[in-house]
Amino acid sequence: MKKIFFILCCALCLPLWAATNYTVVLDPGHGGKDPGAVGKKAQEKDLNLSLALEVGRLIKEQYPDVKVVYTRSTDVFIPLQTRADIANKNNADLFISIHTNSAESKAACGVETFILGTDKMEKNLDVAMRENAVMKLEADYKTTYQGFDPNSIDSYIMFELMQNSYMDQSLRFAELVQKGFVGQLNRDDRGVRQAAFWVLLKTACPSILFEMGFISNPEEERFLSQPSSMQKMAKTLVNAFAAYTHREAVKAQQVQQAPVITPKETKESPKQAQVKTYYAVQLCASKTPLAANDERLKGRTCEMIQAGEWYKYYTEANTDRRKTEAAQKKLKKDFPDCWIIKIEK
Numbered sequence: 001m002k003k004i005f006f007i008l009c010c011a012l013c014l015p016l017w018a019a020t021n022y023t024v025v026l027d028p029g030h031g032g033k034d035p036g037a038v039g040k041k042a043q044e045k046d047l048n049l050s051l052a053l054e055v056g057r058l059i060k061e062q063y064p065d066v067k068v069v070y071t072r073s074t075d076v077f078i079p080l081q082t083r084a085d086i087a088n089k090n091n092a093d094l095f096i097s098i099h100t101n102s103a104e105s106k107a108a109c110g111v112e113t114f115i116l117g118t119d120k121m122e123k124n125l126d127v128a129m130r131e132n133a134v135m136k137l138e139a140d141y142k143t144t145y146q147g148f149d150p151n152s153i154d155s156y157i158m159f160e161l162m163q164n165s166y167m168d169q170s171l172r173f174a175e176l177v178q179k180g181f182v183g184q185l186n187r188d189d190r191g192v193r194q195a196a197f198w199v200l201l202k203t204a205c206p207s208i209l210f211e212m213g214f215i216s217n218p219e220e221e222r223f224l225s226q227p228s229s230m231q232k233m234a235k236t237l238v239n240a241f242a243a244y245t246h247r248e249a250v251k252a253q254q255v256q257q258a259p260v261i262t263p264k265e266t267k268e269s270p271k272q273a274q275v276k277t278y279y280a281v282q283l284c285a286s287k288t289p290l291a292a293n294d295e296r297l298k299g300r301t302c303e304m305i306q307a308g309e310w311y312k313y314y315t316e317a318n319t320d321r322r323k324t325e326a327a328q329k330k331l332k333k334d335f336p337d338c339w340i341i342k343i344e345k
Contacts, residue, residue, distance in 0.1 A: 021277065021342045022245065023067045024059065025087040027097040027199070028052035029209075032077030034137055037102035039215035042225050044100040045075065051212060052098050054234035059241065062249040065307075079138050084202035091321065093342065094173065094244075095207035096237070097199055099131065100224065102216040109217045110188030111181045114209040115170040116201055117194025128195040131209070135198065168332070169206035169339050176240040177210060184236050187213070206339070210237075246285045246310045278343045279324040280317040283335045285310045298334050305343065314341060 028048035030036030036044030049072070056068040069090045071083040087095045101112070138144060174192045182189040190211075200207045212233060213220040223229050242248065280303075284296050289304070289311050302313040316327035324340055331338050 021067055021344065022065060022094075023069060023090050023092050023342075024094045024096065024241065025069045025071065025090060025092040026052040026056050027071040027083050027087075027095065029097055029099040029131070030134065031072050031075055034077050034134055037100055037215045039102075039221040040218065042215055042221055044102070044215055047100045047212070047215070047224050048098045049073075049075065050230050051233055051237075052096075054230050055096075055098075055237050058234055058238045062238065063242070063247050066247075077137065079144070080132070080135050080199050081144055081202060083199050087203045087205060087207075091342075092203070092205045093340070094241070095200075095203045095205055097197075097207070097209040099209060099211050101211040101214045102130075103214055104216075106217055108214050109220050110190040111178065111213060112190035112211045113174040113178045113192050114195045114197065114200075114211070115167065115174050115192065116197060116207065117167065128197055132196075132198050166204075166206040168336055170200075170208055172337060173206060173240065173244045174208045176243050177208065177237060180236040180240045181233070184239070185232055246312065247307065248310075276319060276345055278317040278319055278345060279321040279340055280314040280343055281324060281328045281331055281335075281338050282312055282314045282341045283331070283338050285312045287311070300334075312341070314343070317343060 028045070028051070030045040030048060032045075034045065036048065038044065052070060053073065056070060059066050059068050067090075069086065069092070071086050072078045083097070101108070135144070171192065178189065178192050181187045195209070197209050200209060213224050215221050215224065283300065283302060284290075286296070287310060290297060290313060292301070293299075297313060300315060302315050303317070305312050305314070316324055316331070318324045318327075321340070328338060328340055
């Protein structure tokens with residue numbers, strides 16, 4: 001009886017619920033007076049911006065339910081803390097910082113994806129110091145960054161004391177990105193790594209810092225400078241995003257279709273209807289509906305929404321994101337890969 005009631009509730013609620021307003025923040029590193037790494041012809045700030053804009057364009061085109069926010073969309077200088085602030089003010093669900101690598105050796109090549117962490121920190125400290133050094137271009141940076149010195153090893157001790165509740169999700173997305181670039185574009189694999197990046201530390205959502213290649217390598221600089229390469233890399237990043245969020249591209253004819261209106265909704269205009277935003281913890285997704293006693297739900301009563309061919313199961317819906325985040329921490333014991341989604345009702 002409980003099983004029938006659960007399935008019936010899901011069927012009745014489905015037309016009234018929709019996963020909307022998923023927000024991804026794209027962060028093209030450097031910009032303006034800060035060129036980043038410089039090659040023989042190209043500058044990092046330009047490559048980063050080109051890839052970010054193309055990724056954003058594809059996401060908007062293929063996934064209308066996703067809100068895309070750029071930390072910069074032109075050649076301007078944006079402070080590190082401001083980049084994180086932009087993500088937090090927009091309640092970002094995912095933060096992607098895009099960069100181009102450089103090394104003294106011209107032979108250095110390949111892609112690598114970083115998440116926040118201190119594992120093998122000394123090995124990756126040079127990369128973190130280089131990216132964090134951007135803050136020195138800001139006036140009175142020591143006040144803004146609470147005395148943090150990007151060139152002092154002692155300053156990085158604070159990263160060892162942090163607790164990152166988004167590490168599992170960040171790692172899962174980073175692995176998808178890395179796998180895509182190595183498998184689909186045949187790029188050299190430098191792996192997924194942890195490093196102490198300020199912009200990732202201050203961003204309150206799953207986040208990665210992606211290094212698309214080495215501008216110091218003549219062959220890679222040529223590859224990165226080609227518009228066709230930008231399109232391929234952008235498509236690969238978007239594919240990783242789609243896999244991470246269990247999304248499928250919306251067909252053109254589907255976008256043009258009129259929305260389905262239930263009998264209840266016909267009694268009032270969209271302007272009159274009150275829509276609330278809820279935050280919930282998604283436990284799993286399946287391409288087929290799950291029974292209430294399915295082992296993947298581990299005995300927990302869930303609600304379900306459908307997005308494309310995916311059935312998404314969630315719990316702990318609340319208008320207060322902080323309460324949902326607290327619930328997520330408790331659920332991670334049984335659901336290590338659970339994450340927060342936005343729902344409008």
